[in-house]
């Protein structure tokens with residue numbers, strides 16, 4: 001089969017590799033249909049690492065995927081051949097303390113698709129996944145929509161952790177795909193007031209389209225001052241989706257006393273600092289968000305019912321042979337890209 005491999009910094013090749021086989025009774029073999037390009041894939045592509053996770057070349061890539069079941073292990077019960085599924089890229093061990101307490105996303109022995117030394121990549125003709133990681137999609141849903149379910153589930157999970165109430169004031173710092181997914185999930189959950197920021201004007205336009213009441217570019221205005229003028233008491237929640245020291249600082253300045261900072265962005269640096277005195281005097285709560293937990297199914301439901309419209313997020317589409325162009329486009333933030341997807345087969 002054909003599969004995409006990272007072969008060096010900013011190098012990616014489509015290579016021939018043996019197709020995977022069903023190993024366990026609960027495995028399913030998928031014909032990969034569509035794969036979304038994620039910011040984390042691009043981090044590995046441009047820098048070769050995220051924190052302590054370091055790429056050893058050649059390395060698989062791609063994890064946001066949807067496909068069709070073409071083979072099943074003997075004990076697979078929920079799925080059958082021909083079914084289309086959205087894939088949760090996480091393969092949990094199923095028996096550690098985290099898995100036993102409903103926290104598979106922090107499983108101590110997890111394999112995640114295309115994380116260095118862990119699972120294979122989704123940018124391949126075929127993929128074997130445990131049945132539990134595959135979520136059937138309804139007939140009306142496209143594979144492109146299904147490939148965006150995983151990032152949407154992260155927005156949904158962050159929103160669920162925040163437990164925002166109707167009328168909540170929310171700032172979302174960073175309006176890339178994850179920031180926009182947080183926005184869509186927040187607006188779907190309650191009638192909240194959302195202030196969005198980003199360095200790219202196209203993304204601010206997209207944020208307004210997705211339901212932000214206000215959107216501002218920190219390259220052009222002092223966003224803290226501008227939001228504070230509209231919300232003199234500060235905001236209840238900040239979703240940090242950029243991973244920059246600057247946005248963490250803005251978050252602390254925007255929050256009201258007892259406000260909550262949800263940390264979703266992936267910083268390129270290993271350490272971020274806070275003004276500890278503001279943090280403690282305002283009794284600000286910090287909540288990190290590790291991908292998502294059990295939010296794939298509710299995300300599928302919200303999209304299939306039309307409550308959340310994710311189609312506008314998909315701005316660019318490529319073939320498997322064009323995967324490198326897709327990665328370069330996302331890495332360079334060119335051409336108004338939000339979510340680029342790769343059609344492996346369809």
Ligand SMILES: [Zn+2]
Nearest residue numbers: 038039040064
């Ligand atoms: Zn992702």
Ligand SMILES: [Zn+2]
Nearest residue numbers: 093096099107
């Ligand atoms: Zn586990």
